[in-house]
Amino acid sequence: MPILHISLSKQNQQIDLSTDINAQMLTLKKSCIATINTGTSSNRYMKGGVIIDLPFLTGAEIVSSTTGEGVVVPFDEHNTEKYAEIRFDSDLQAEHIPRSFRVDCRNFENKLIKFDTTVSSTDVGEVATRIEQIDLFFEYKTSHKFF
Numbered sequence: 001m002p003i004l005h006i007s008l009s010k011q012n013q014q015i016d017l018s019t020d021i022n023a024q025m026l027t028l029k030k031s032c033i034a035t036i037n038t039g040t041s042s043n044r045y046m047k048g049g050v051i052i053d054l055p056f057l058t059g060a061e062i063v064s065s066t067t068g069e070g071v072v073v074p075f076d077e078h079n080t081e082k083y084a085e086i087r088f089d090s091d092l093q094a095e096h097i098p099r100s101f102r103v104d105c106r107n108f109e110n111k112l113i114k115f116d117t118t119v120s121s122t123d124v125g126e127v128a129t130r131i132e133q134i135d136l137f138f139e140y141k142t143s144h145k146f147f
Helices: none
Strands: 003-008 013-016 024-037 049-053 071-074 083-094 100-106 129-140
Touching (some): 003 100, 024 071, 049 129
Antiparallel strands (some): 013 100, 024 083, 024 129, 049 071
């Protein structure tokens, strides 16, 4: 089965694939979050997780009690590990996936999250963990244009 890998390292990121993908069932298999731990603050900026808005999942594939219907990735921002990996086996009916699209990420309060790859001395103690990168891995049935 083909794999769709989406790597996010900034807000409102432009994603450019090598080809478009026909509308079909996607199976979310795994998410990986790379983080930078900046201190021991009790400030919980992520509020328990990340919501990733993918434009090809615009129907009612995901219904949530949080403000949004994107892919929900639970996340403990007080985890001191550099990488957090969550395995899924979630089938989602995707619309046509174009070669290029934009992706936003929000916390559970519907606020856009910040990606950050640097830590300054003023950051220590402010936010326990900052997200450096998020990777999503999906399986899908076929990459052929005709089924």
